[in-house]
Amino acid sequence: MTARGAARRAALVALGLLVFILALELLKKGAGGIEPLLRTLHVSGVSGCVGFGWIMACLVLSGSPVAAIALTLLASGTLTARESFAMIGGSRLGASFVVLAIGVLDDLRSRRTEKRSAYIGVAALVATAIVYVPAMALGLLGLEAGLFTGLRIEGRDLASVISRVYGPVLGMAGRFLPRLAVFVAGILALLASFRLFDGALPDLQGRESPMTRAGRVAYRPWVMFALGLLVTSMTLSVSVSLSLLVPLAAKGYVRRENVVPYILGANITTFVDTLFAGALVGHPDAVRVVALLMASVTALSIPIVLLVPYAFERMVDRIARRATRSARSLAAFTALLFLVPILLVLVSSWR
Numbered sequence: 001m002t003a004r005g006a007a008r009r010a011a012l013v014a015l016g017l018l019v020f021i022l023a024l025e026l027l028k029k030g031a032g033g034i035e036p037l038l039r040t041l042h043v044s045g046v047s048g049c050v051g052f053g054w055i056m057a058c059l060v061l062s063g064s065p066v067a068a069i070a071l072t073l074l075a076s077g078t079l080t081a082r083e084s085f086a087m088i089g090g091s092r093l094g095a096s097f098v099v100l101a102i103g104v105l106d107d108l109r110s111r112r113t114e115k116r117s118a119y120i121g122v123a124a125l126v127a128t129a130i131v132y133v134p135a136m137a138l139g140l141l142g143l144e145a146g147l148f149t150g151l152r153i154e155g156r157d158l159a160s161v162i163s164r165v166y167g168p169v170l171g172m173a174g175r176f177l178p179r180l181a182v183f184v185a186g187i188l189a190l191l192a193s194f195r196l197f198d199g200a201l202p203d204l205q206g207r208e209s210p211m212t213r214a215g216r217v218a219y220r221p222w223v224m225f226a227l228g229l230l231v232t233s234m235t236l237s238v239s240v241s242l243s244l245l246v247p248l249a250a251k252g253y254v255r256r257e258n259v260v261p262y263i264l265g266a267n268i269t270t271f272v273d274t275l276f277a278g279a280l281v282g283h284p285d286a287v288r289v290v291a292l293l294m295a296s297v298t299a300l301s302i303p304i305v306l307l308v309p310y311a312f313e314r315m316v317d318r319i320a321r322r323a324t325r326s327a328r329s330l331a332a333f334t335a336l337l338f339l340v341p342i343l344l345v346l347v348s349s350w351r
């Protein structure tokens with residue numbers, strides 16, 4: 001990498017961080033504007049917030065912005081700690097939808113009868129759901145039991161700096177825009193910040209990417225698990241790191257049986273940026289709810305990788321193969337992907 005290229009990436013990271021913090025502040029200031037929408041949709045309770053976070057992640061093609069929104073809704077008092085926890089979990093269930101969308105488009109572009117790329121998206125969604133559903137139940141038990149109570153990432157000094165830097169912009173937004181418009185502006189700024197972070201990332205799809213080098217060195221589950229941890233901590237987005245699997249698997253760099261441990265690793269370090277957001281929003285439980293979900297996912301993922309990796313891979317593989325054996329089965333799987341969260345929201349509205 002040239003000095004000019006490194007400087008450009010550093011500038012993009014710095015700008016992305018500034019926009020990210022602005023987005024969180026706008027979301028906090030405008031969070032009250034979304035409360036009527038949540039009441040209209042009757043979104044409440046754990047099931048409703050899981051479904052709402054899931055659908056939003058599918059629509060924006062990323063889970064990280066939705067998780068950040070859940071934390072700002074917690075900070076504003078719009079959601080409880082349980083509901084914010086559930087919405088973050090739901091956002092992770094829907095985050096892999098972009099991998100499926102990219103895979104389908106890649107198969108169509110290449111005119112493949114075998115849905116090799118769509119398989120990656122289905123495997124990502126299935127592996128995530130199998131781990132996250134019990135992990136969310138485990139995390140909710142920990143939340144009720146008071147686990148990690150008092151856990152903080154102190155941000156008071158940073159908060160004073162933020163108020164000085166962003167105070168004028170936030171003041172103008174509050175005076176001239178309705179709260180819902182401020183909230184929408186925060187969502188747009190959040191998406192823009194992740195776009196800036198993406199522009200600063202190295203080209204991991206090149207011939208000498210970490211993924212391709214690992215493919216030549218070893219196919220052991222723990223190696224791919226560690227690689228998933230590493231790549232996602234670099235990209236700060238499970239959607240980005242899992243999307244890298246699509247072209248690499250299509251070209252044969254990554255075998256199907258090695259996809260699952262990579263997904264399990266990626267699903268842990270995807271919380272890095274959400275922990276940072278939790279420290280910024282200023283609510284005493286913000287970091288705690290993220291840490292509980294991250295710890296629960298880790299506690300379930302590590303035994304799978306170390307003790308039963310191949311049995312778990314075979315289970316995911318069977319489901320993914322059935323879902324991608326024809327266009328009709330893939331369409332049914334995609335419909336189910338949207339139907340389940342919609343039903344969760346409806347169930348919450350009937351209570």
